[in-house]
Amino acid sequence: xxxxxxxxxxxxxxxLLGCVLLGAFYISGRGLGASxxxxxxxxxxxxxxxxxxxxxxxxxxxxxxxxxESPLRGWLFFHMLGLxxxxxxxxxxxxxxxxxxxxxxNITVRSRMIFVVLGGLLFGFGSQLGRGCTSGSALSGMxxxxxxxxxxxxxxxxxxxxxxxxxxxxWL
Amino acid sequence: xxxxxxxxxxxxxxxxxxxxxxxxxxxxxxxxLVGLFYGYDFTVLKVFFxxxxxxxxxxxxxxxxxxxxxxAIYVNPTFLWSALxxxxxMGVGFxxxxxxxxxxxxxxxxxxIDAMLFIGGALVGILGFTEFYEQLxxxxxxxxxxxxxxxxxxxxxxxxxxxxxxxxxxxxxxxxSWIQSNVRSEPFTLNPVHxxxxxxxxxxxxxxxxxxxxxxxxxxxxxxxxxxxxxxxxPGKHRMVTDHLAYELMNHAHDYNIIHVHDSxxxxxxxxxxxPGATYVHYRELLQPHYIxxxxxxxxxxxxxxxxxxxxxxxxxxxxxxxxxxxxxxxVGVSEFRQSIFEVPDPRQxxxxxxxxxxxxxxxxxxTLLEIEDRLKHMAQPxxxxxxxxxxxx
Numbered sequence: 001x002x003x004x005x006x007x008x009x010x011x012x013x014x015x016l017l018g019c020v021l022l023g024a025f026y027i028s029g030r031g032l033g034a035s036x037x038x039x040x041x042x043x044x045x046x047x048x049x050x051x052x053x054x055x056x057x058x059x060x061x062x063x064x065x066x067x068x069e070s071p072l073r074g075w076l077f078f079h080m081l082g083l084x085x086x087x088x089x090x091x092x093x094x095x096x097x098x099x100x101x102x103x104x105x106n107i108t109v110r111s112r113m114i115f116v117v118l119g120g121l122l123f124g125f126g127s128q129l130g131r132g133c134t135s136g137s138a139l140s141g142m143x144x145x146x147x148x149x150x151x152x153x154x155x156x157x158x159x160x161x162x163x164x165x166x167x168x169x170x171w172l
Numbered sequence: 173x174x175x176x177x178x179x180x181x182x183x184x185x186x187x188x189x190x191x192x193x194x195x196x197x198x199x200x201x202x203x204x205l206v207g208l209f210y211g212y213d214f215t216v217l218k219v220f221f222x223x224x225x226x227x228x229x230x231x232x233x234x235x236x237x238x239x240x241x242x243x244a245i246y247v248n249p250t251f252l253w254s255a256l257x258x259x260x261x262m263g264v265g266f267x268x269x270x271x272x273x274x275x276x277x278x279x280x281x282x283x284x285i286d287a288m289l290f291i292g293g294a295l296v297g298i299l300g301f302t303e304f305y306e307q308l309x310x311x312x313x314x315x316x317x318x319x320x321x322x323x324x325x326x327x328x329x330x331x332x333x334x335x336x337x338x339x340x341x342x343x344x345x346x347x348x349s350w351i352q353s354n355v356r357s358e359p360f361t362l363n364p365v366h367x368x369x370x371x372x373x374x375x376x377x378x379x380x381x382x383x384x385x386x387x388x389x390x391x392x393x394x395x396x397x398x399x400x401x402x403x404x405x406x407p408g409k410h411r412m413v414t415d416h417l418a419y420e421l422m423n424h425a426h427d428y429n430i431i432h433v434h435d436s437x438x439x440x441x442x443x444x445x446x447x448p449g450a451t452y453v454h455y456r457e458l459l460q461p462h463y464i465x466x467x468x469x470x471x472x473x474x475x476x477x478x479x480x481x482x483x484x485x486x487x488x489x490x491x492x493x494x495x496x497x498x499x500x501x502x503x504v505g506v507s508e509f510r511q512s513i514f515e516v517p518d519p520r521q522x523x524x525x526x527x528x529x530x531x532x533x534x535x536x537x538x539x540t541l542l543e544i545e546d547r548l549k550h551m552a553q554p555x556x557x558x559x560x561x562x563x564x565x566x
Contacts, residue, residue, distance in 0.1 A: 007197060007198035008196040008197055011219075011345075011370075011373060013193055013196055014220065014222025014226065016196075017190070017194070017219060018222060019227075019230075020186065021223055023186065025230075025245055027182055027186070029246050032187075032274075033274075034277055035274075037277075038294055038295055039298050039302070041295065042298045042299050043302065045295075045299075057305070057306070059301075059305035060302065078180045078184050078187065079184070080277060081187065082185060082187020082188040083187040083190050083191035084191060084277055085187070085281075086187060086189060086191030086194075087191035087192065087195040087200065087277065089188070090191070091195055091282030091283075097283050102270075102284055112286060113286070116202075116268070116286045116289045116293065119264075119265045119269015119290060120269050120271070120289065120290035120291060120292060120294040121296055122264050122265030122268065122269075123261075123262050123265030123293075124273070124293065124294030124296065124299075124300075125297035126259065126260075126261030129254050129258035129301060130258020131248060133274065135272075135274040137248060137259075138220075139220060139224055141248055143223075143227035143228045144246065144247045144248070145330060146247045146319070147321060147324075148249060148252070148320075150322050151259065153259070155256050155257075155260045155262070155263060156260075156263045158259075159259060159261070159266070160264070161209055162263070164209035172210060
């Protein structure tokens with residue numbers, strides 16, 4: 001396999017991403033997102049595995065009331081599938097598709113695996129409490145000047161900066 | 173806005189564009205992402221802020237030019253505590269895991285095993301929230317502030333906040349580039365050929381936002397023009413008198429779109445007080461993009477009515493100005509129109525034959541209009557427009 005191609009200029013990439021985001025607002029009136037698609041998967045999973053539970057627990061009942069169809073037939077899930085496809089295409093173009101585990105230089109594979117799952121847990125939980133993640137709340141919120149979106153953005157990056165010192169061994 | 177099936181195609185395409193650019197920018201590399209927090213790589217900040225400023229500028233410029241209905245833009249609602257606490261939890265997750273949901277999907281798509289583990293963790297984390305939703309709901313719903321924007325909180329016009337954001341972003345780009353070159357012990361310079369492009373790219377949003385701020389918007393220009401020139405531009409050729417309107421309603425109601433313009437913020441009491449079948453539109457909102465198809469309809473002629481005939485005349489002038497083929501206006505107020513049709517005068521006062529004929533016509537008209545009103549009883553409610561709500565969450 002040949003060597004990966006260099007990444008795009010960050011400002012140009014940002015400009016393109018901004019255009020996609022603007023297109024999303026122009027066409028659909030809403031921005032971009034990622035964690036919503038994951039939630040659709042979770043809700044669909046619960047509805048399949050424990051249908052009785054899904055009919056009584058309040059979150060699933062509210063979800064169903066808002067989207068009577070299966071969550072897997074909704075905008076957010078298809079959006080996520082598109083994200084995967086687009087990223088894969090870019091990986092192919094840039095020669096970057098490769099099964100590997102990336103980690104900081106000074107931690108073991110085992111600890112990287114533990115911490116990445118923990119990080120996912122927290123991010124997944126936080127994205128639901130904060131009504132959206134870095135894309136849906138922070139980025140789309142910045143574009144629409146949403147107060148809540150910008151607060152969430154500051155909290156995400158603020159939280160990460162505060163903790164960065166304590167977890168520097170993971171990355172440096 | 174678009175049909176449900178096509179909606180999903182659009183969702184995939186927008187997602188694909190999103191994923192492609194994220195991966196091209198290097199967001200599939202966890203070490204590149206985390207570099208932001210240790211000063212060795214600020215790619216994330218540069219991409220993120222450039223994208224935010226680009227889209228924000230685009231929205232404000234398109235709205236200013238009248239090409240985008242900014243009232244239909246979804247501003248995610250603010251629930252202060254959940255936004256803050258959720259954000260902090262996400263921040264900790266970011267440092268521990270080295271991804272956020274979007275970037276983890278992006279990295280998993282190009283085969284990163286750690287990203288797949290992150291997604292697994294995120295799914296469990298989401299499940300944790302959905303399972304304990306009942307207990308978390310008080311926090312989740314606390315301090316609801318509605319769909320407010322940064323500009324409205326600070327009490328400044330949106331383009332001014334946009335300008336501040338753009339300036340902060342550019343300052344952050346310069347500052348972080350300086351930090352990055354120090355951390356990496358590289359010289360802090362720009363290739364002089366590139367330098368002018370960077371300056372140009374930085375000035376563009378600032379200039380655009382300044383223009384949005386200081387120039388009147390497309391809508392404001394039309395409003396000003398109509399306000400100043402409506403008597404000259406609409407000298408009375410398109411005026412419609414009470415009996416003419418009643419006749420058209422009785423015989424050709426389907427050929428017309430009747431638009432009742434008003435200028436108060438309270439919704440008018442529609443039934444039994446207006447012209448049957450009228451669409452109620454606030455005068456200032458007449459130019460919103462979602463009314464354009466109504467105003468430019470090729471198959472229906474427009475009749476403007478209002479409580480004040482001058483307002484109806486302004487509405488008709490505006491419609492003609494933005495491309496309506498035919499727009500008339502009722503030359504009396506709506507209540508006067510109703511009074512003429514529905515109130516039967518004392519027969520002894522009708523002296524000439526013409527007056528008696530007219531009264532006979534009006535009695536007939538009153539009967540037909542009441543029938544139309546009855547038919548429309550359940551349809552005549554004014555439609556309150558809400559911003560487009562996504563089916564939830566991020």
